[in-house]
Amino acid sequence: MAKQVFINGDFVEEDKAVLHFRDLSVQRGYGVFDFFRLVGNEPLFIEDHLDRFYLSAEGLHLPITFSRQEIKNIILELIKRNNMPGPGIRLQLTGGYSEDGFTAAKPNFIVSQQSFASPAKEQIEKGLKLLSYPYQRQLSRIKTIDYLMAIWLQPVLKEKGFNDALYHHDGLITECPRNNFFMVTSDDVLVTPAENILAGITRKKLLELARNSFKVEERPINLDELKEAKEAFITSTTKQILPVMQIDETILPERKMTMELLQLFQSCYKC
Amino acid sequence: MAKQVFINGDFVEEDKAVLHFRDLSVQRGYGVFDFFRLVGNEPLFIEDHLDRFYLSAEGLHLPITFSRQEIKNIILELIKRNNMPGPGIRLQLTGGYSEDGFTAAKPNFIVSQQSFASPAKEQIEKGLKLLSYPYQRQLSRIKTIDYLMAIWLQPVLKEKGFNDALYHHDGLITECPRNNFFMVTSDDVLVTPAENILAGITRKKLLELARNSFKVEERPINLDELKEAKEAFITSTTKQILPVMQIDETILPERKMTMELLQLFQSCYKC
Numbered sequence: 173m174a175k176q177v178f179i180n181g182d183f184v185e186e187d188k189a190v191l192h193f194r195d196l197s198v199q200r201g202y203g204v205f206d207f208f209r210l211v212g213n214e215p216l217f218i219e220d221h222l223d224r225f226y227l228s229a230e231g232l233h234l235p236i237t238f239s240r241q242e243i244k245n246i247i248l249e250l251i252k253r254n255n256m257p258g259p260g261i262r263l264q265l266t267g268g269y270s271e272d273g274f275t276a277a278k279p280n281f282i283v284s285q286q287s288f289a290s291p292a293k294e295q296i297e298k299g300l301k302l303l304s305y306p307y308q309r310q311l312s313r314i315k316t317i318d319y320l321m322a323i324w325l326q327p328v329l330k331e332k333g334f335n336d337a338l339y340h341h342d343g344l345i346t347e348c349p350r351n352n353f354f355m356v357t358s359d360d361v362l363v364t365p366a367e368n369i370l371a372g373i374t375r376k377k378l379l380e381l382a383r384n385s386f387k388v389e390e391r392p393i394n395l396d397e398l399k400e401a402k403e404a405f406i407t408s409t410t411k412q413i414l415p416v417m418q419i420d421e422t423i424l425p426e427r428k429m430t431m432e433l434l435q436l437f438q439s440c441y442k443c
Numbered sequence: 444m445a446k447q448v449f450i451n452g453d454f455v456e457e458d459k460a461v462l463h464f465r466d467l468s469v470q471r472g473y474g475v476f477d478f479f480r481l482v483g484n485e486p487l488f489i490e491d492h493l494d495r496f497y498l499s500a501e502g503l504h505l506p507i508t509f510s511r512q513e514i515k516n517i518i519l520e521l522i523k524r525n526n527m528p529g530p531g532i533r534l535q536l537t538g539g540y541s542e543d544g545f546t547a548a549k550p551n552f553i554v555s556q557q558s559f560a561s562p563a564k565e566q567i568e569k570g571l572k573l574l575s576y577p578y579q580r581q582l583s584r585i586k587t588i589d590y591l592m593a594i595w596l597q598p599v600l601k602e603k604g605f606n607d608a609l610y611h612h613d614g615l616i617t618e619c620p621r622n623n624f625f626m627v628t629s630d631d632v633l634v635t636p637a638e639n640i641l642a643g644i645t646r647k648k649l650l651e652l653a654r655n656s657f658k659v660e661e662r663p664i665n666l667d668e669l670k671e672a673k674e675a676f677i678t679s680t681t682k683q684i685l686p687v688m689q690i691d692e693t694i695l696p697e698r699k700m701t702m703e704l705l706q707l708f709q710s711c712y713k714c
Contacts, residue, residue: 177464177476177633187463189463189464190461190462190463190464191462191463191469192458192459192461192462193448193450193460193461193462193535193555195469196594197468197469197472197623198462198466198468198469198474198534198535198588199476199588200588200589200590200591200593200594201468201472201587201588201589201590201591202472202475202590202591202594203469203472203607213592225653232594232595232685233595233598250538262629264464264469264470267577272559272560273557274593274594274621275594275596275597276597282464284464286544289543291673301501307581310578310581310591310592311592311595317469317471317472318471318472318589319471319473319545320471320472320473320581320582320587320589320590321473321581321582321660322471322504322545323467323471323473323503323538323545323546324504324582326545326546326547327504334687349446350545355475405477
């Protein structure tokens, strides 16, 4: 049976999950989403992701007409129907079919199962090369669909030989386009920015674990501090914990704490 | 006959103009558009709008597979089929159906006819109330679909009793969310910002006309300068030239040059 998607009130075959071009996501880039992993057929951190999804929707003044329990049931029903263990679930809420093409209307709500590529072993061993780039995500606490700069940057990064960008604003590091950023100082303190970022769920779970074993600081990171860093890594739902081996011209050869945290995270959450 | 829309290769009834939810505009807010008026059934400033549409597409690395002449023919055919004199034409190019939900793919291309509300006589007489707001549109020269801040601001503006926002950055005025901004100084110089804005077509045409009768300067405008301004107005395809009567707490009671320019514009372009 073909893969199914939930759209508004119905489960439909994925090919039939369409939106009219007048939806405010298509016309004005207005919408929110969230994304979580399945471990087998079990949602990981679903409560945290639902919390954030509701906060995002509220942040953009978009009403969710389904109750939290209804959304959970939809997710479980979708997992059951598709029976495709592993991939993630994407929740999406759009600006809806706006009469005037500008004012938010009744949102369209979509729940879909989407596969993603976990980092290959070589990628974890090799680590990422990040290019620092001056940019501040707008409405940064809300998981909006605004990835304009992130996608626009792709060919720029590729041409320069970098894997991803590291955003900074007013001299302070914030985050990567789709990941949170962590640094290990020369005296083994784990540091991550807390302001003007998306509150990542992997970031939150990792911080909880890390506090048991390491000294942890949530505070602004100066661009210049990176030159003295011992290790750095990024976190996200799809990447989990991925070492950074280079930022601009600075090489970060160590990854002791990074790999320890990755093992801790994976063993703790069996993912 | 039902109103038609051109989507990719076909003219279809508007209700059938749909995109799959995996389009990168829906998933990541990635796309460009343009919009021009019809005077009767005649496109206004079509060459300028096509120039900008191609520049926007190139700016976001999105290929347009139709030649300029083909797009013109599609527009003329759509106008003929719909025979609805007056409304505008919207050209839209999306990020396409991305395999990984992040990398731009073959764009979807839509040409639609969309009505819009011209300013009522009372609105022109009354003038707009603008609230200055610190924000800089990303990739400002490209007419992207990113109106996240603009739409997010709507309830905020309404609550405070303002009609629209006036963006500024580093102390300098740039533009309104969907309009360019002009100011008349106390010694009758027409001033409009030229940097970090969208290059509006109405702005361009108006500047051409204004230079014949007035002293014109394209330069940054300081937020503080607004307090000494004699007049101010905004320009756009749908609003043409619309007086501003208040910015924050500052009242701008005059509109002599504004109304002169509006009459000049409308009589010159018969619109």
